[in-house]
Amino acid sequence: MSSSVPSNGSVLIAPSNFYNVQQLTTRQKEAFVRAFQEADTNDAGLVAVSAIPNLVQQVLGSVSNHEMQEVQSRVDIRAHKGEVTFPDFMEIMTETMSSTTQWGQLKTPLSGTVGFDSLQTQITQKALKRGFEFNLMVVGESGMGKSTLVNTLFKAKVSRPSCMQVTTPIPSTVDINAVSHVIEEKGVRLKLTITDTPGFGDQINNKDCWTPIVDYVNEQFELYLAEEVSINRKRFIPDSRIHCCLYFIQPSGHALKPLDIEFMRHLHDCVNIVPVIAKADTLTVEERDSFKHRIREDIKTHNIRIYPQGYDPEDEAEKALADAIDALIPFGVVGSDRAIKVGNKDVYGRQTRWGVIEVENRDHCEFSQLRDMLIKTHMQDLKEKTDKVHYENFRRQRLQQHHEQASKYTGESNI
Numbered sequence: 001m002s003s004s005v006p007s008n009g010s011v012l013i014a015p016s017n018f019y020n021v022q023q024l025t026t027r028q029k030e031a032f033v034r035a036f037q038e039a040d041t042n043d044a045g046l047v048a049v050s051a052i053p054n055l056v057q058q059v060l061g062s063v064s065n066h067e068m069q070e071v072q073s074r075v076d077i078r079a080h081k082g083e084v085t086f087p088d089f090m091e092i093m094t095e096t097m098s099s100t101t102q103w104g105q106l107k108t109p110l111s112g113t114v115g116f117d118s119l120q121t122q123i124t125q126k127a128l129k130r131g132f133e134f135n136l137m138v139v140g141e142s143g144m145g146k147s148t149l150v151n152t153l154f155k156a157k158v159s160r161p162s163c164m165q166v167t168t169p170i171p172s173t174v175d176i177n178a179v180s181h182v183i184e185e186k187g188v189r190l191k192l193t194i195t196d197t198p199g200f201g202d203q204i205n206n207k208d209c210w211t212p213i214v215d216y217v218n219e220q221f222e223l224y225l226a227e228e229v230s231i232n233r234k235r236f237i238p239d240s241r242i243h244c245c246l247y248f249i250q251p252s253g254h255a256l257k258p259l260d261i262e263f264m265r266h267l268h269d270c271v272n273i274v275p276v277i278a279k280a281d282t283l284t285v286e287e288r289d290s291f292k293h294r295i296r297e298d299i300k301t302h303n304i305r306i307y308p309q310g311y312d313p314e315d316e317a318e319k320a321l322a323d324a325i326d327a328l329i330p331f332g333v334v335g336s337d338r339a340i341k342v343g344n345k346d347v348y349g350r351q352t353r354w355g356v357i358e359v360e361n362r363d364h365c366e367f368s369q370l371r372d373m374l375i376k377t378h379m380q381d382l383k384e385k386t387d388k389v390h391y392e393n394f395r396r397q398r399l400q401q402h403h404e405q406a407s408k409y410t411g412e413s414n415i
């Protein structure tokens with residue numbers, strides 16, 4: 001029998017050259033030793049490679065396929081003649097444990113309430129006190145229903161429909177208007193900023209009409225960075241970075257226009273783009289579905305990266321969140337800020353000659369799915385991706401530029 005395998009079930013004091021093994025708790029070491037001994041039926045200090053997946057499941061609980069593949073590669077590195085020794089087994093288990101959150105029976109049981117389950121409430125209370133911020137941008141030609149949709153989304157007049165601005169001429173360049181509102185629901189405050197882009201795509205020559213929008217998005221990053229690196233940094237940096245850009249596609253039923261492609265290609269590196277088919281009520285369900293399919297193809301062909309992007313494919317929860325949305329994009333939406341009587345209920349909808357299109361009816365359009373994504377399920381993720389992917393890219397580039405400029409300056413002064 002191998003000298004390092006305790007046959008009496010006592011706690012093994014691992015030799016110090018083990019990978020992190022010293023950091024294991026007594027309970028964890030005991031569990032590993034027990035599992036090894038049970039599998040080592042010949043008491044030879046060796047277990048068969050084929051037994052390892054079962055041992056991992058037994059000790060760590062449910063382990064994902066991906067994690068199991070990683071275990072397999074750790075085993076492959078160490079296996080000799082289809083078996084692994086006890087020290088190798090300990091290393092495999094320790095490495096596996098440090099890369100998973102499934103700790104099964106390795107958690108130390110509590111004999112009473114300690115109180116850290118209130119951490120969640122503490123975090124929530126702090127966040128509630130501060131309130132939440134969400135910055136949404138809408139882009140698309142005028143008259144596509146952008147303002148109406150935003151009002152329908154938040155059930156409030158947060159954006160002024162163009163029919164109320166008949167006297168305002170179409171701007172000769174793209175305007176950027178940001179309007180903030182604080183809305184409250186059951187004690188949760190949300191500071192919502194809607195950035196409208198009137199004039200986009202409305203000119204005879206729309207060449208470069210995305211430039212003011214790219215500039216605006218980057219300016220918000222610049223402001224945030226300036227606050228972040230300032231000596232007297234505020235406790236909470238005001239966040240004006242655009243968390244999501246709803247891009248309205250004309251319901252033509254054909255394909256994406258060159259302008260749509262250009263816009264998304266110029267913006268996909270700095271903002272989360274969620275494309276929507278505007279006024280989907282003007283298409284039949286079949287037309288909408290085939291248009292959707294065509295748009296998805298165009299997006300793929302032109303290498304456009306729309307939201308969700310930049311998620312960790314190995315994180316199963318993140319992947320599930322992304323897949324749920326990926327299948328729905330682009331959402332075919334209908335907006336209406338007017339309630340109509342259907343039976344004895346008042347519903348938001350559009351009266352047509354053939355009946356009422358109810359905006360919240362999932363059989364009529366995909367407005368509810370869009371709203372659920374933006375507000376109920378993915379708002380935090382949109383903010384996180386803005387911070388961790390888009391802003392991070394900007395920040396890295398900016399700091400690199402500063403660094404290059406500084407070294408150029410130092411280089412010149414040395415001459």
Ligand code: GDP
Binds near residue numbers: 144147163281350
């Ligand atoms: P914006 O210029 O893109 O902000 O568009 P508006 O929200 O001001 O809407 C322009 C016009 O389109 C208004 O008369 C709206 O009533 C109408 N409209 C808005 N949303 C829809 C929709 O989903 N379907 C249809 N058929 N009309 C809509």
Ligand code: MG
Binds near residue numbers: 146
């Ligand atoms: Mg408008």
